[in-house]
Amino acid sequence: MRVIDLAQIRKVIDQSAREDLIKCIGQAFIALSDGTATVPPVGHLGFSEPPGDMHIKYGYIQNDPYYVVKIASGFYQNQTIGLPNNNGLMLVFNAKTGLPECLLQDEGYLTDLRTALAGAVAARHLGPKEVSAIGILGTGVQARMQLETLSWITDCKQVYVYGRSESKARKYQQDMKEQGFQVHICARPSEVAENANLIVTTTASQVPLLSAADIRPGTHITAMGADAPGKQELDAAIFGKAAVVACDSKTQCVHHGETHFAVSEQHITEDHVREIGELLAASFSRNPDDITIADLTGIATQDIKIASFVLEHIG
DSSP states (O other): OEEEEHHHHHHHHHTSOHHHHHHHHHHHHHHHHTTOEEOOOOEEEEEETTEEEEEEEEEEETTOSEEEEEEEEEETTGGGGTOOSEEEEEEEEETTTOOEEEEEEOTTHHHHHHHHHHHHHHHHHHSOSSOOOEEEEOOSHHHHHHHHHHTTTOOOOEEEEEOSOHHHHHHHHHHHHTTTOEEEEOSSHHHHHHHOSEEEEOOOOSSOSBOGGGOOTTOEEEEOSOOSTTOOOBOTHHHHHOSEEEESOHHHHHHHSHHHHHHHTTSSOGGGEEEHHHHHHSOOOOOTTOOEEEEOOOOHHHHHHHHHHHHHHHO
């Protein structure tokens, strides 16, 4: 079985057109929603000491040459011992024979990448036409990658960031300044919402960081931190103010995403929730004052598409 390491994978991605990568993940959303994908429930293990979680996501898209099994972990105290918080790998199998084709030893990079690309897809189709400022909750890998991929779809360079650690927020500010962003550090999450009309939440919080009163008309929120049971970044009442609630997988998000809290607390019903793949496949228009939400828990079709993308371009 062929093993493709992180350096080889990064080379493929770095040499690829940005629009091709965005299109790849857009197709992943559509495949989940149009019935061409077979995606079993996510396997999940939660750990308390030290805190962490592990996901197994796997599936198959009709007529694709491969099926993929992805294992990803997140252990949030690793940084204190000099290790990355996130890691993982993808196993790619021939869809006609079941034989293993390769192991993508991506160390979690492809999961991070497809998650950031999903944020860009959501913002392009659900976000405001004119982005006055971008808000980021969190200062970790996704806080960086989400902002980087947003720069592929908007020229906005004004950024408001909130992080629990002032030193990490300062480091984030400096790092993103080197990429051309003007980053303002906020003392509280509500200050982010006061200034930004495109907000991305990227934390592993288990308590809401933004309240319904914080969110201004015309704001879009991409919430991607609540990817496992118990995680929550948004006050569920925000969903009651939203004109559009979209998710990557309705089944997953009602089970353990931000949408779970909104439905269980009866701010919205499941009928109010639409999948992003459904919106991409149909015409969708956004009113300037609409509040929109994209709830991203991560879907296996994204792993399938990004793994296939690497194999198709690696030669």
